[in-house]
Amino acid sequence: MDIAALREKNPEHWMKAAAIRALTLDGVAAANSGHSGMPMGMADVATVLFEKHMKFDVAAPNWPDRDRFILSAGHGSMLIYSLLYLMGDKQVTHEQLKNFRQMGALTAGHPENFLLDAVETTTGPLGQGIANAVGFAMAEEMQRAQYSRKLVDHKTYVIAGDGCxxxxxxxxxxxxAGRHSLGNLIVFWDNNNITIDGTxxxxxxxxxxxxxxxxxxxxxxxxGHDAEAIDAAIEAAKKTNKPSMIACKTHIAIGHAAQDTSKGHGALTDADQMKAAKAGYGWTSAPFDVPADVKAQWEAIGSRGAADREAWEARFAEASKQKQDRFNRAYALDVPNKLSATIKALKKQISEDQPKVATRKSSEMALAAINPIMPETVGGSADLTGSNNTLTADLGVFDTDNRKGRYVYWGIRxxxxxxxxxxxxxxxGIRPYGGTFFCFTDYARPAMRLAALSKIPTVFVMTHDSIGVGEDGPTHQPVEHLAICRATPNTYVFRPADSVETAEAWEIALTSKDTPSVMALTRQNLPTLRTEHKLKNLTAQGGYVLAEATGKRQAILIATGSEVSLAMEAKALLEADGIGTRVVSMPCMELFAAQDEDYRRKVLPAGAAVRVGVEAAVxxxxxxxxxxxERARPGxxxxxxxxxxxxxxPAGELFEKFGITAANVAQKVKDLL
Amino acid sequence: MDIAALREKNPEHWMKAAAIRALTLDGVAAANSGHSGMPMGMADVATVLFEKHMKFDVAAPNWPDRDRFILSAGHGSMLIYSLLYLMGDKQVTHEQLKNFRQMGALTAGHPENFLLDAVETTTGPLGQGIANAVGFAMAEEMQRAQYSRKLVDHKTYVIAGDGCxxxxxxxxxxxxAGRHSLGNLIVFWDNNNITIDGTxxxxxxxxxxxxxxxxxxxxxxxxGHDAEAIDAAIEAAKKTNKPSMIACKTHIAIGHAAQDTSKGHGALTDADQMKAAKAGYGWTSAPFDVPADVKAQWEAIGSRGAADREAWEARFAEASKQKQDRFNRAYALDVPNKLSATIKALKKQISEDQPKVATRKSSEMALAAINPIMPETVGGSADLTGSNNTLTADLGVFDTDNRKGRYVYWGIRxxxxxxxxxxxxxxxGIRPYGGTFFCFTDYARPAMRLAALSKIPTVFVMTHDSIGVGEDGPTHQPVEHLAICRATPNTYVFRPADSVETAEAWEIALTSKDTPSVMALTRQNLPTLRTEHKLKNLTAQGGYVLAEATGKRQAILIATGSEVSLAMEAKALLEADGIGTRVVSMPCMELFAAQDEDYRRKVLPAGAAVRVGVEAAVxxxxxxxxxxxERARPGxxxxxxxxxxxxxxPAGELFEKFGITAANVAQKVKDLL
Incomplete structure (x- = not known):
């Protein structure tokens, strides 16, 4: 690589990019871990992008109409941290830069959206960023259609590596992205031909x-090292109405002894090699130092977007109060005031009508009430719309000629x-929910974990939640998926027992601002159990006494979802034999665990009663x-x-075969007494 | 669709294919569930494939050198069942056909390899079949290179749908497949342009x-309905040295009122429409009946491969005894006799040397001993070879010019x-193992579940198994993944504490014939704890007393993996304070749960001792x-x-931050006493 020629060709650009490279080397060396080569290789692209194109104001990194920048190749986190430091981000201070990857630093090993305002999304698990970006770009299209180009008009830029x-x-x-012609999505492929194992x-x-x-x-x-070519390519990409991929031929760890090798992918910490690389760059500053002129140039880049932001704020101020309120509310993830009343009315109606429907249908009933009053919801399904019951009448289908559509046919993805x-x-500005079979939680799992980890309140509508699936057999019958979701921190796992609990679960899911929700819903019909209307959202307590024992309480049955009605049948059998039985419905273990001990003891008193749990899962x-x-009686x-x-x-036969029956539950109780 | 013209063009072919279509309609109608349209649409392709190309002998569906047929679009299971019934498969009887999707039937909703000998792999979760097939085709290449074309020379055929x-x-x-030029892999794409949600x-x-x-x-x-074109395409595909995709333009549910619609994807059970479809086919037989001449033609197809098989058997008989034994042993999934002695010798050496290494390194040590004596092992890594320690010296790298290579660079996949x-x-004939970071269990999860469900003893080498990962941060630090794997039925989850336990875990994993194993291994170094050599494989008991209390036993610490040495430190702290402490190492909860109660009680006696579990996970x-x-003392x-x-x-700081320290363990014990 002829570094000298690159330096000479465009000295000013070169030094700005060299600043990223030098800071990357310094950060990784100080941490003695991390990935040097990728930020070094993509420094030219990032420099041109921010200098000439990104609509970004470092003083307001969360201004709604900013361009989004997503580092799908998240291991190259020093690229973001260097950029933010250079531009004068308030969070990424000199101190933070030096504390890369250290305890408590905002400059974590991989970029975390919950640590830094300017990080749009947590990346690291490869491929997630580019897929997140499709959502960002779809959201932009939807909102541009809803609010007009005056309020929403921005690009989503992505850097993706070979791993992605x-x-x-x-x-x-x-x-x-291709299907939906997401013209505002622009992906830079860091085509450096190197992975960890080799080429x-x-x-x-x-x-x-x-x-x-x-x-x-x-x-x-x-x-990818030619500033003019990068600029021209971005210019062209911005003009097309297709999603754009710019294949950037780059040299990983450019100018370093490890250039173009898999070693260059990792942490380059050799002092002599660093020195030599910096000398080649013409970089003479001390570690973590940046020449004042270069810093000033970068700070000017950081405030380039201020005028755009101010112009946007002026346009926003001209919008109707109603539009502003709706926009602000959706961006704040606040539900409309009337959501609570809407859910209460629905619950009341259900308690009166007592429908016998599958909870996937109950979910549709809830959505039919919610979607009209929450224009920010966007539904969808991975090619199981009729099974997941995710499409309500008013949504419209998102398409190239209907950007206002609020339903996405995601395909088998x-x-x-x-x-x-x-x-x-x-x-x-958007509250997304999407459906598939609960078993295919498996396919969605890496993204579901990231929702939990990075505090995104996505709602996963997972129908066909047990052997109740029936004939499709074990590949389609979840048994361990409740366990998987429950083991994941910061995730609400709802398994509602009837239409009332389903409506309550939806209210909680939509009211959550930083916790994703999993709705585990049945394929098979269930009776309405909450036949007495209660204003209070009982599901919010996680578990509650659905039916008290008649006479002396000798047994407590704890059940979720489709097994709650079965527990009620078991209660009837037991009480016919004089065994007083309480039934506890536990639609959300996480919320029950979060109640204070007094409440939990009221629901599950220590006393003498035996306990039997019922759930068609492990x-x-x-x-x-x-x-x-919880002070259960030993044994x-x-x-x-x-x-x-x-x-x-057939499902009914499976419940018999696996012994998940009221008779068996009653027998277990008797065996314990 | 001009059915009449198709019938006339090739009447004999037509009736054979019509038999598949009619049986499919009958099976789905009888079950009142299932998927009619796909088998109907692909009946022509399947007929030509089996009639003219598949090396298949219905009398010996598991003959080693048969061609493999994989229905990646597994919902079209009636295609396989119809074919097998028509050809005279011993398992898929007339009765089984009629019992499609019923309790206990071998003709399950989706094809299950553990129910039917002729089903190569369980499919249903989309995309798995085509990815399985890549493994089948790689295995064929490897074994052809090892055993010569005389003994191994077959194709892998796949039917994949739009969903796949x-x-x-x-x-x-x-x-x-493209990278490795898997020329014996031939994929038919059922290009019917229909998914469940629509086109x-x-x-x-x-x-x-x-x-x-x-x-x-x-x-x-x-x-895809032109028999001659299908035949010619397969012929051409067989000749190329690249993997082949044959895009078959088909009509889903051909000849039925639901043809070319998403309704056609599902269960077509309307009696009148079935009648009309069959009339169009010229099919006049009663439900589940097949005209004798058509059945005879199909049975002839079923035995077409008998001569091939006999010729192969003759060639096999000519091979050296050593080659035969090795081949038979590998196909029976039997380990070599000397494995046991090899592991024992390694354990002895470790107990003497007492290395302080990460268990990922311990795993490499075990593999270095195992791979030379088990030529059937094939290792690999998803681009983390140096981190997963999966490559041993003797394996060689699988490539287009080295089919004997036993190591696969899987890429970031x-x-x-x-x-x-x-x-x-x-x-x-192959025992595969492959590595990635434990956190990326998430990406591999659908296949890991299928390994468990369909009883495949794949070994997943999952390194970097906790916050011990350190600087890479939460996206790379598993906390719920042990829970995920343990919640999955039929899965051994090993979290060995040192090099001895790691060697023992490998022995169990390779000795298992129908249970996959997960090796959860550390990034960070651990001391050797099993310093006293024992011939017995203690890991096989799942949990065991690693260190007995000195004096009166007041506490039992139960730990796994990296936390066992920490428990040993806590024991030292406690015993310095006069608190007798037993340490139980529990490298495999599943195996411990499988021990008889007497043994479990010996390890975890009821008595008075308090118990503290230690694991850097949820x-x-x-x-x-x-x-x-297990009769623990309440509270x-x-x-x-x-x-x-x-x-x-840094990892050490994280263990401090999250309180996973010997001091904290000791304190918890004291708090309980």
Missing amino acids: LMEGISQEAIGL VELSDRTDQVKRFKASGWHVQEID EHGMASAMNGMALHG RNGGWDQWLLG KSDFVGMDGFGASA | LMEGISQEAIGL VELSDRTDQVKRFKASGWHVQEID EHGMASAMNGMALHG RNGGWDQWLLG KSDFVGMDGFGASA
């Missing part, structure tokens, strides 16, 4: 240009859907805390559920 | 032909790797059964672990 493009989720993202060739020979073109993208190929929904929510999903803990509890995979047969 | 191709995993599979256009406009070509595939486009490994194991991963159950147990996501900082 090898992950399967990238194909889901590429397909979606890309070791594991892939895919022609990425042809691949993106096959899905309808606008594709350009440039030298659970992972891409989940990740794009996260992106929509992070973009702001016990190892949080049950022992209620059956063995006096049991569980009725699944201890292996399901089978293919 | 939209799932991200398909891109991982396509990329791998493919609703969610995707990807040009699949261009997409496959971009990854180096040989691609043909044909009319955890999901594709896991699914292809499942395929390799199912192919027979408690909700099976801990309560040991801390609250006298506690847990030291994680109750949320991790953070970015």
Whole structure:
């Protein structure tokens, strides 16, 4: 690589990019860990992007109509931190830069959206950023259509590496972006031909240009170190109405001894090699220092967007009060005031009508009430619309000729859907929910974890939540998925027992600002159990006494979802035999665990009653805390559920086969007494 | 669709294919569930494939050198069942056909490899079949190179639908197959343009032909109802040395009122419409009946491969005894006799040397001993070879010019790797293992579940198993993944504490024939704890007393993996204060739970001792059964672990921050006493 020639060609650009490279080397060396090569390789692209194109104001990194920048190759986090420091971000101070990857630093190993305002989304698990970005770009299209170009008109820029493009989720993202002609989405592919194990060739020979073109993208190929070429390519990308991929041929760890090698991917900490690299760059400053003129140039870049922001604020001030309020409310993730009354009215209606429907249908009933009063909701399904019951009448379908549509046909892409929904929510102004079969939580899992980790209130509508699936058999019958979701921190796992609990669960999910929700819903019909209308949202307590024992309480049955009605049947059987039985419905273990001890003891009193848990899933999903803990009587509890995979047969027969029946629950109680 | 013209063009072919269509309609109607349209649409392709090309002998569906047929679009299971019944498969009897999707039937909703010998792999979760197939085809290449073309020379055929191709995993599979020029892999794309929600256009406009070509595939486009075109395309596909995709333009539910509609995707049960469809086919037989001449033709097809098989058996008989034994042993999934002695010797050496290494390094030590004596092992990593320590010296790298290579650079494709490994194991003759970071269990999860469900002993080498990851931060720090794996039925989750336990875990994993294993291994160094050599594999008991209390036993510490040495430190602290403390190492909860009660009580006696569990992960991963159950003293147990996501900082500091320290464990014990 002829570094000298690059320096000479465009000295001013060179020094700005060199600042990123030098700070990256310094940050990684100080931490003695991290990834040096990627920020060094993509410094030119990032410099041109921020200098000439990004609508970004470092003084207001969360201004709604800013361009979004997503580092899908999140291991190159020093790229973001260097940029933010150089531009004068309030959070990424000199001190933070030096504390890269240290305890308590905002400059974490991978960029975390919950630590830094200017980080749009947490990245690191590869491929997530590019899929998030599809959601960001869809959100922008939707809101531009809703609020007009005056209020919403921005780009989503992504840097993706070879790793991102090898992950399967990238194909889901590429397909979606192409299908919906997301012209405001611009992806830079850091085409450095290096992965951790060696050259890309070791594991892939895919022609990425042809691949993106096959899905309808606008594709350009440039030298990723040529500032003029980068500028021209971005200019062209901004003009096309297709999503754009700019293949940037780069040299990882450019100018360092490890350039173009897999070693360059990792932490470059050798002092002599760093010195040599910096000398080549013409960089003479001490570690973490930046020459005043270069810093000043970068700070000017950081405030380039201020005028745009002020102009936007002026336009926003001209908008109607109603439009402003709606915009501000949605961006604040506040629900409309009338949501509470709407849910209460729905609950009352249900308690009167007592429908016998599947909770997936109950969910549709709730959405039919919610969607008209929350224009920020966006629904969808991974090709199971009729099964997930996610489409309500008023939404309209999002398409190239209907950007106002609020329903997305995601296709058979659970992972891409989940990740794009996260992106929509992070973009702001949208409350996304999307459906698939609960079993296919598996496919969406990396994005579901990121929703929890990075505090995104995405709602995952997971229907067909047990062996109640029936004939489709074990591949489609979740048994461990409640356990999986419950083991994940910061996740509400709702398994409502009837239409009332389902409505309550939706209210909680939409009121949550930083916790994702999983709705585990049945395929099969269930009776309405909450036949007496209560204003209070009982599901918010996680678990509650649904039916008190008649006479002396000898048993407590704890159940969720479809098994609550079964517990009620067992109660009837037991009470016919004189065994007073309380039924506790526990639609959300996380919320029950969060109640104070007094409340939990009221629901699950120590006393003499035996306890039996009932759930058509594995016990190892949080049950022992209620059956063995919470002052349960030693040896006096049991569980009725699944201890292996399901089978293919009509649902009713499966519940019999696996012993998940009222008779069996009653028998377990008797065995314990 | 001009059915009459098709019938006339090739009447004999037509009736054979019509038999599949009629049986499919009958099976789905009898079950009142299932998917009619796909088998109807692909009946022509399947007929030509089996009649003219598949090396298949219905009398010996598991003959090793048969061609493999994989229905990636597994919902079209009646295609397989019809074919097998028609050809005279011993398992798929007339009765089984009629019992489609009923309790106990072998003809389950989706094809299950553990129910039917002729089903190569369980499919249903979309995209898995095509990714499995990559593993099948790689296994074939490897074994052909090892055993010569005389003994191994067969094709892997796949039927994939639009759903398979939209799932991200398909891109991982396509990329791998292209990279490795898997010329014996032939994929039929059922290009019917229909998904459940409507036309493919609703969610995707990807040009699949261009997409496959971009990854180096040989691609043909044909009319999927033209028998001659199908035959010619397969002929051409067999000749190329690239993987082949044959895009078959088909009509879903051909000849039925629901043809070319999303309704046609599902269960077509309307009696009049079925009658009309059959009339159009010229099919006059009663439900489930097949005219004798058609059945005879199909039975002849079923035995076409008998001669091939006999010829192969003759060639096999000529091979050296050594080669035969090795082949038979590997296909039977039997370990070599000397494995046991090899592991014992390694354990002895470790107990003497007492290395202080990470368990990922311990795993490499075990593999270095195992790989030379088990030529059937195939290792690999999803681009983390140096981190996962999966490559040992003797393996060689699998490549187009080194088919004998036993190490696969899978690229950044955890999901594709896991699914292809499942395929390799199912192919027979290979014991695959592959590595990634434990956190990325998330990406591999759908394939890991299928390994468990369909009884495949794949070994998942999951390193960097806790906050011990350090600076990379919470996206890379598993906290719930032990819980996820433990909640999954039929999965061994090993978290070994040192090099001895790691060696023992590998022995168990490789000795298992129908249970996958997860090796959760540390990034950070751990001391050798098993310093006294024992011949017995203690890990096989799941949990055992590693160190007995000195003096009166007042506390039992139960720990796994990296926290066992920490428990030993806590024991030292406690015993210095006169508190006799037992340390139980529990490298595999599943195996401990499987021990008889007597043994478990010996390890965890009821008595008076308090119990503290220690694991750098969430408690909700099976801990309560040991801390609250197993006759624990009520209120006298506690847990030291994680109750949320991790953070970015040096590992040692994180253990301090989250209170996972010997001092904290000791304090918890004291608080309980």
